[in-house]
Amino acid sequence: MYLLFAMLIMAVVTYIPRVLPLTLFNKKIQSVYIRSFLHYVPYAVLGAMTFPHVFYSTKHMPYAIIGTLSAIILGYYGKGLLIVAMIAVGVVYGCNILL
Amino acid sequence: MAKWDKEEYKRGLKKGLPIGLGYLYVSVAFGMMAAAGGLSPISALVISMTNLTSAGQFAGIGLIFNSAAYIEIALTVFIINIRYFLMSLALSQKLSVSMGRFKKMIIAFGITDEIFTMASLEKQPLSYEFMLGLISLPYIGWGLGTYLGAATTMLFPPLMQDALGIALYAMFIAIIVPAIRESRAVLVTTGIAVSLSCVFKYAPYLKDISSGFAVIIATLIAAGTAAYLFPIKEES
Numbered sequence: 256m257y258l259l260f261a262m263l264i265m266a267v268v269t270y271i272p273r274v275l276p277l278t279l280f281n282k283k284i285q286s287v288y289i290r291s292f293l294h295y296v297p298y299a300v301l302g303a304m305t306f307p308h309v310f311y312s313t314k315h316m317p318y319a320i321i322g323t324l325s326a327i328i329l330g331y332y333g334k335g336l337l338i339v340a341m342i343a344v345g346v347v348y349g350c351n352i353l354l
Numbered sequence: 355m356a357k358w359d360k361e362e363y364k365r366g367l368k369k370g371l372p373i374g375l376g377y378l379y380v381s382v383a384f385g386m387m388a389a390a391g392g393l394s395p396i397s398a399l400v401i402s403m404t405n406l407t408s409a410g411q412f413a414g415i416g417l418i419f420n421s422a423a424y425i426e427i428a429l430t431v432f433i434i435n436i437r438y439f440l441m442s443l444a445l446s447q448k449l450s451v452s453m454g455r456f457k458k459m460i461i462a463f464g465i466t467d468e469i470f471t472m473a474s475l476e477k478q479p480l481s482y483e484f485m486l487g488l489i490s491l492p493y494i495g496w497g498l499g500t501y502l503g504a505a506t507t508m509l510f511p512p513l514m515q516d517a518l519g520i521a522l523y524a525m526f527i528a529i530i531v532p533a534i535r536e537s538r539a540v541l542v543t544t545g546i547a548v549s550l551s552c553v554f555k556y557a558p559y560l561k562d563i564s565s566g567f568a569v570i571i572a573t574l575i576a577a578g579t580a581a582y583l584f585p586i587k588e589e590s
Contacts, residue, residue: 268432272435278455281446298543305530306552339524340376
């Protein structure tokens with residue numbers, strides 16, 4: 256029962272912030288500032304979510320750093336999401352096994 | 355009512371494919387974590403199918419394992435997910451004007467960091483079909499990976515389980531870095547956001563702020579500064 260309620264709560268509080276602005280806000284925003292602000296939001300969110308947390312994403316920080324560097328280099332050369340994720344995981348796994 | 359636009363749906367599917375495959379990795383990690391804590395594969399699957407979010411789910415089941423109070427679960431998961439407010443608001447400006455409220459309610463469910471970013475990169479207004487296509491494969495990948503991870507957790511060597519932890523972040527990096535390469539404004543935005551995020555992680559007092567709030571504050575300041583320095587002129 257506890258689990259069921261907890262799961263329900265998680266679903267609701269995840270949906271609310273997603274659905275409210277989208278359904279309640281119909282008008283085009285005129286302000287250049289706010290439009291620009293919204294344009295930069297995704298990059299700010301991803302940046303803040305990734306660093307420094309990525310360094311703690313695996314047990315050994317040096318391996319996480321090596322994995323991060325490989326992801327940055329691959330991303331710089333325009334490799335896709337999946338390739339970058341696969342290789343970063345592979346690199347960390349390789350470090351885990353070999354070092 | 356407009357007719358169902360199959361081409362738009364297909365276009366969305368194509369854009370969603372790499373996200374869907376990436377989610378397989380990340381959700382396998384979630385499934386394994388859920389199973390390790392005692393959740394059945396079905397429960398893990400239900401959470402993934404009703405939440406479709408990474409950080410919120412990880413935090414949520416962590417709290418469930420500690421038998422946390424409902425209010426604590428609600429607040430923590432909500433704070434982590436407040437960033438979707440901003441994304442949903444940004445997306446409200448890009449959806450095709452004719453889209454009805456019910457369709458928007460369906461689209462809203464599929465707003466994730468990656469799906470939102472992919473949609474933001476589109477030049478034209480976003481159609482309902484395109485958005486559904488974009489969401490489809492990530493949704494399937496997220497559910498499938500969760501179930502596989504939870505059901506087969508014993509089959510993965512621990513060293514592999516550990517390595518999967520970096521998958522989500524690697525995807526984030528794969529989205530940010532090419533954008534930084536193309537735009538100085540994006541470089542400044544992420545530079546500020548990352549610096550602030552590090553401050554919130556390590557600085558005395560500030561490090562007590564929950565990571566969800568830290569992301570929001572860093573985002574507000576970074577995007578706010580970038581919008582001031584690099585305003586975007588309206589094309590249309």
